[in-house]
Amino acid sequence: MQNPAQAWNALVVGAYTEKIQLNDPLFQDYTLVADEGQLSPYSSTSIIWERKWASRPDVVFEGGNLLRAPDNSIVRHENLELLSTSKQFNTRKYFDTIWATSAATAQASWFAAKIAFEYPEAWAETIRGLIIHSANWNTAMFAQLNVVKGNRTSFRNLLKTFGFGIPNLERALYSxxxxxxxxxxxxxxxxxxxxxxxxxxxxxxxxxxxxxxxxxxxxxxxxxxxxxxxxxxxxxxxxxxxxxxxxxxxxxxxxxxxxxxxxxxxxxxxxxxxxxxxxxxxxxxxxxxxxxxxxxxxxxxxxxxxxxxxxxxxxxxxxxxxxxxxxxxxxxxxxxxxxxxxxxxxxxxxxxxxxxxxxxxxxxxxxxxxxxxxxxxx
Known part of the structure; x- marks a missing residue:
């Protein structure tokens, strides 16, 4: 995790992934870098930061996955990325893929906009707070870091890797x-x-x-x-x-x-x-x-x-x-x-x-x- 992710007032967005489906015979000898629900290979952590700094990221959204080739090199595949509109729309290429924390941040912006639309009187402090408050970790995140309930060190590592987890829009918007x-x-x-x-x-x-x-x-x-x-x-x-x-x-x-x-x-x-x-x-x-x-x-x-x-x-x-x-x-x-x-x-x-x-x-x-x-x- 690097500059400007140390900024205290920012909502810092990392990435996890549920992208594990790959139906391409040309890549049958390749393996997934991340298992379902784990940290996206594109995402960074603040594990090595001193404890006086805020744990980052704050939350995670889908960021896609990567493949490991038989020769141990790392490659991308569009099946493991998110579908979006293309920046070359006027050339009849209507769709393209997006990945990494850019994709995760786009989803976080959409999430924040949904809260702001539903509650126009909500302060920026509230919108940031609701995104974080609605988040939770999945079982794969606990397993990846061997988190033990009651062990504060393992919870600190969980925060420094996944933040407070995956936000839930329904939970953020409604009781x-x-x-x-x-x-x-x-x-x-x-x-x-x-x-x-x-x-x-x-x-x-x-x-x-x-x-x-x-x-x-x-x-x-x-x-x-x-x-x-x-x-x-x-x-x-x-x-x-x-x-x-x-x-x-x-x-x-x-x-x-x-x-x-x-x-x-x-x-x-x-x-x-x-x-x-x-x-x-x-x-x-x-x-x-x-x-x-x-x-x-x-x-x-x-x-x-x-x-x-x-x-x-x-x-x-x-x-x-x-x-x-x-x-x-x-x-x-x-x-x-x-x-x-x-x-x-x-x-x-x-x-x-x-x-x-x-x-x-x-x-x-x-x-x-x-x-x-x-x-x-x-």
């Missing part, structure tokens, strides 16, 4: 009875001056008390449920060419999310988040229940887009409806001479709750609750 999505588009002021213009401090923390189908979830008991959260925002890169002299010089600010733990009351959760913000730690410490998250706090906390999920029982998730979005230090706060301390910034918070169980009216239950507007406390 269902057993799979609902909340979206909040908010503005936050991360920092301000403390009394004078010489001392700065963390400013706002946003607390969400979501309308939650608590009684329904309790009734479902041991039914498996998945909670997924994505936080999407844009940073302002560090002015000048200071780069990574220290970890606060590149990003103007950072945002993080946290959810109250099983058995943690709203008051306990608020105290934990507020103490962490006052102590100016980069991450919230204490009883975070960090082991419940599949990707993990450290793996998800790079870049300007953070996503993670938690699979548990409906009963465990019944009371986990308190979510906080809080800032961490950036150069807006530390470089006071640039007069950005009191800047505001936008973010999109996307939360989904779904279950494989059938005939579960999650969506209808929550829809009835949200007739009362959601209040966000600051």
């Amino acid at each position: 269902q009875e057993s799979a609902l999505t909340y979206i909040a588009q908010e503005t936050i002021q991360p920092f301000n001056y403390k009394g004078t213009t010489t001392t700065t401090e963390t400013n706002e923390i946003h607390f969400f008390n979501l309308p939650w189908a608590k009684d329904l979830l309790l009734d479902l008991g041991e039914t498996p449920v998945k909670l997924k959260i994505t936080l999407s925002y844009f940073i302002e890169p560090g002015a000048g060419e200071i780069g990574w002299k220290d970890k606060y010089r590149y990003q103007s600010h950072g945002l993080r999310f946290d959810v109250n733990n099983v058995g943690e009351t709203e008051d306990e959760f608020r105290r934990r988040i507020n103490i962490a913000a006052r102590e100016e730690n980069e991450e919230v410490n204490g009883n975070t229940g960090s082991q419940r998250w599949a990707i993990g706090v450290n793996n998800r906390s790079t870049g300007s887009m953070h996503s993670d999920f938690w699979e548990g029982t409906a009963a465990d998730l019944a009371t986990c409806n308190h979510i906080a979005v809080y800032p961490i230090i950036g150069w807006w706060r530390e470089r006071k001479n640039l007069e950005k301390v009191e800047n505001e910034t936008r973010y999109s918070l996307i939360i989904s709750l779904d279950t494989p169980a059938q005939d579960i009216e999650l969506y209808t239950t929550v829809k009835n609750i949200i007739e009362v507007p959601i209040e966000i406390e600051i």
Whole structure:
């Protein structure tokens, strides 16, 4: 993975492939480079990047496959590429093939356009967030990298190879009875001056008390449920060419999310988040229940887009409806001479709750609750 894929604010698109059908007798002695569902041979990864950089790509789309010849050389074949219109249309060559990450990026652009058309009021932060939030990995991706659930290193390699997986348009656009999505588009002021213009401090923390189908979830008991959260925002890169002299010089600010733990009351959760913000730690410490998250706090906390999920029982998730979005230090706060301390910034918070169980009216239950507007406390 090379320049400009390290750009924090960009949606970086890689490629996987399901192209494995080749009905050409001239190539019967050739073998496929990638098996079905694996990384496309055209795609790059960020495996060798330092951990402080965002894991890339963010998502993958179909990019085609390649063949290995008997002499071990690598060759293309149009059957393993995507059909598209030809750039030489006026010469009666109406169709041609497209491949590699160019093909994947074209599909990502189409995907983003579909979201923008369906939801014209969606911010760019939301569109990027929904693409990532809707994505998932297939079994071939897990097998290719020997991913073990609960092993954070293997999940980190999964992110650095496939991003968050293959986006699902239906999941990005719509909620269902057993799979609902909340979206909040908010503005936050991360920092301000403390009394004078010489001392700065963390400013706002946003607390969400979501309308939650608590009684329904309790009734479902041991039914498996998945909670997924994505936080999407844009940073302002560090002015000048200071780069990574220290970890606060590149990003103007950072945002993080946290959810109250099983058995943690709203008051306990608020105290934990507020103490962490006052102590100016980069991450919230204490009883975070960090082991419940599949990707993990450290793996998800790079870049300007953070996503993670938690699979548990409906009963465990019944009371986990308190979510906080809080800032961490950036150069807006530390470089006071640039007069950005009191800047505001936008973010999109996307939360989904779904279950494989059938005939579960999650969506209808929550829809009835949200007739009362959601209040966000600051």
